Amino acid sequence: MDIDIVGEDPVTQAIIERLIKEYRTDLVIKNRLPVRGGQIQSLAPKFNLLDSPVFLLTDLDEFQCPPSLIKKWLGNTPVNPRLIFRIAQEEAETWLMADRAGFSKWLGVDIKTIPEPKIIDRRKGISEIIFPLKPSLYMMMKIVPSSKNADLKDKLIPKPGAGKGPAYNSALLPFIEKIWNVENAAKHSYSLQKAILRLRNY
Numbered sequence: 001m002d003i004d005i006v007g008e009d010p011v012t013q014a015i016i017e018r019l020i021k022e023y024r025t026d027l028v029i030k031n032r033l034p035v036r037g038g039q040i041q042s043l044a045p046k047f048n049l050l051d052s053p054v055f056l057l058t059d060l061d062e063f064q065c066p067p068s069l070i071k072k073w074l075g076n077t078p079v080n081p082r083l084i085f086r087i088a089q090e091e092a093e094t095w096l097m098a099d100r101a102g103f104s105k106w107l108g109v110d111i112k113t114i115p116e117p118k119i120i121d122r123r124k125g126i127s128e129i130i131f132p133l134k135p136s137l138y139m140m141m142k143i144v145p146s147s148k149n150a151d152l153k154d155k156l157i158p159k160p161g162a163g164k165g166p167a168y169n170s171a172l173l174p175f176i177e178k179i180w181n182v183e184n185a186a187k188h189s190y191s192l193q194k195a196i197l198r199l200r201n202y
Contacts, residue, residue: 001053003053006033006056007033007034007056008036008040011172016057018177018182019182019195019196024200057195058088095191096172098186100116100188101184113143114129115129116129117188144156144165145157156172
């Protein structure tokens, strides 16, 4: 079965591709639709009306919870069963760093530089890694500088006045495609667990 994927940058799209490769080898990615942050909200209702399968991944950002984001984006329209609408806790990069052992080894940093997951709902046993800053920013400013890998430091640390490292996406893609242990990451991220479950049951 063909499926289109929607993500705001190459990192998000690569995460979707890896999840499909890991859990649904019967799905074939037909179109990769890069949609920038502001556009993805305005286009979400159109994706929701399509009769063809779509996997859309976005960041929670400033919203308090996924239902509030979905309500803002889709209004009272129910989520189309053909749309896999998933929301990463804060940012998709959180899912990558949730594989704390793999990410720290790849980057060449002490695992302690990556915050440990915290229980955010004790009744349901829901855990997520909560960063004091935007996760991608925390990674670039607080974790990467201690890396023993000079090449990754050059690619990931922003130059003065820049929002991201000069080769941010291309640096992260090999980790996503070849090293990221999704199962290990899911143990530390409820939003990733939910995405995997939705994909498996699709």
